[in-house]
Amino acid sequence: MILVKDNRCDFCGTCVAVCPVDAIELREADISIIHDTCIDCDICIWVCPIDVLSSDEKKEEVKHD
Amino acid sequence: MTDFDVIVVGGGPAGSMAAEAAARGGAKTLLLEKDRDIGYPVRCGEGVGASGLKQFIEPDPQWIAATISRVRMRSPDNTKVDFGMKDAGYVLHRRLFDYALANRAGNAGAEIQTRAYVDGLMVEEGAVKGVKYQYMGENRELSTKIVIAADGVESRVGRMAGMRTATKLRDMDSGYQATVGNVDIDQEMIDFFIGSNWAPGGYLWIFPKGNGMANIGLGVNGKVAKDFSAHDLTHKFLNEHFPKASILTSVCGGIPIAKTLKTITKDGIMLTGDAARMVNPVTGGGIITGMVGGRIAGEVAATALQTGDLTPNGFKDYPARWQKAEGKTHDGLHRVADAIFEITDEKLNKMAHRLAKIPPDELSLMKIFTAVARQKPSILIDVTRAFAGV
Structure with a gap:
């Protein structure tokens, strides 16, 4: 699941532009992930200029290591 | 109705x-x-070409932050390639x-x-x-x-x-920019840093904004953005090059290339x-x-x-x-960008060493991109079409 560190988002929309399934809603100062639509491809995490997005699954992977 | x-x-x-x-x-x-x-x-570096702008609107001092006549490009080893612009440029107050x-x-x-x-x-x-x-x-x-x-x-x-x-992802740069004050820069020159140290797959820009201010920002290509943060790179650059800069605004944004x-x-x-x-x-x-x-x-x-x-x-x-x-020019420039992605830092340095020997008044964007096309001759036509007279 993609997580948003809400109070750090700059609402620039870069993640929205690359999302292949249109699973990110962005308003003037409000961002939310539509988890039912999201396919956890993680590219929004990579492209975010200020690293506001993260994946809870990644954290689990790290634990397994 | x-x-x-x-x-x-x-x-x-x-x-x-x-x-x-x-x-x-x-x-x-x-x-x-x-x-x-x-x-x-x-969410913008705010640079435009003068002739492009004037086809729509007369430049108004109210929203012209700086008038540009020179360009500097720097390779990864900081070799400076300077040249004049045939068409003047402006940095706007968007x-x-x-x-x-x-x-x-x-x-x-x-x-x-x-x-x-x-x-x-x-x-x-x-x-x-x-x-x-x-x-x-x-x-x-x-x-x-x-x-x-x-x-x-x-x-x-x-x-x-x-x-x-x-x-x-290849078609998106992950961008970050600070508008800073208290920087001692040439207010008539735009300054670009190319190579993987500051902006992997993209470039870093310094665009003057008048009164000792500038837009300093960079774009990291989406293909490699997983391993780099545009925010962190920008602040690292500011710390190294402009430690006394005051950050007046900072924004991030995607650049659809x-x-x-x-x-x-x-x-x-x-x-x-x-x-x-x-x-x-x-x-x-x-x-x-x-x-x-x-x-x-x-x-x-x-x-x-x-x-x-x-x-x-x-x-x-x-x-x-x-x-x-x-549109047709952009299709060609997209192929040029693909060719630029493939150039290693080492090659960029070598090209810059050669280009830096050319007097600034004999150098142009056309000449620089022709040097790029030498790495991949199939883009020569695209370069010629896009940069003729520039």
Whole structure:
């Protein structure tokens, strides 16, 4: 699941532009992930200029290591 | 009867040009802007070419921050390649510039509303018939004959109409920029840093903004953005090069360095500006090109309203005129960008060592990109077309 560190988002929309399934809603100062639509491809995490997005699954992977 | 003939979504330069052209063509036009302000926040390096700008509007000292006559490009080992610009450049105050363009659209007869967040389209039998939007928490609907989506890099309005606007990672730069004060820079020169140390797959820019200020920012290509943070790189650069800089504004944003979308029209809708990916794929510049696209879209919308054909067939002059004006060049520049991606830091350094020996008045962008084309001769024609006379 993609997580948003809400109070750090700059609402620039870069993640929205690359999302292949249109699973990110962005308003003037409000961002939310539509988890039912999201396919956890993680590219929004990579492209975010200020690293506001993260994946809870990644954290689990790290634990397994 | 519909509420409007044309509803433009997005009040940036492309949207304002579209609204102005549509209104001038006799269309009852509404421009919707999602933020409370036209022109703010500014997610842009703010650089434009003088001749590109002047085809639309006379430069006004109110929104010209700096006038540029020289360019410096630096290779990864900081070899400086200096040259003069044949066409002068400007760094704008976008906040005021966007105001001026929207004001002009208003003077041409377009209505303008801010705080209007479009969250859906009215669609009948595959044709766009109106927009749904929120204003101060209230849901509203307006019918229209044509929607012009100028909603920027996110380009969600096109998706709402069932168009493919999602951009590949290769075609997106992850960008960050600080507007800083207290920096001792040449206010008539733009300064670029190329190579993987500061902006992997992209470049870092220093654009003067007058009074000891500058926009300093960079773009990291999406393909490698997983391993780099545009924010962290920018601050590292500032710490190393301008430790005394005061950060007055900092913004992030995506720079869509793609080819223009294959399809920019559908029944009742046209896409324009960043939303249609009308950005120069090498420089990432999209102000003037967005204005070119926006104006054509508005003009074609006004004409289509007269003929009554609101299908892609009725809009066909729009993609045709865009391709001729900029689109074809952008396709070539996209191939040039691919070639640049392949050049290693070592090769960039070697090229810079050679180019740095050429006197600045004998050097030009054309010569620099011809050197790039030497690495990949198949792009020579693209380079020649894009940079002739520059």
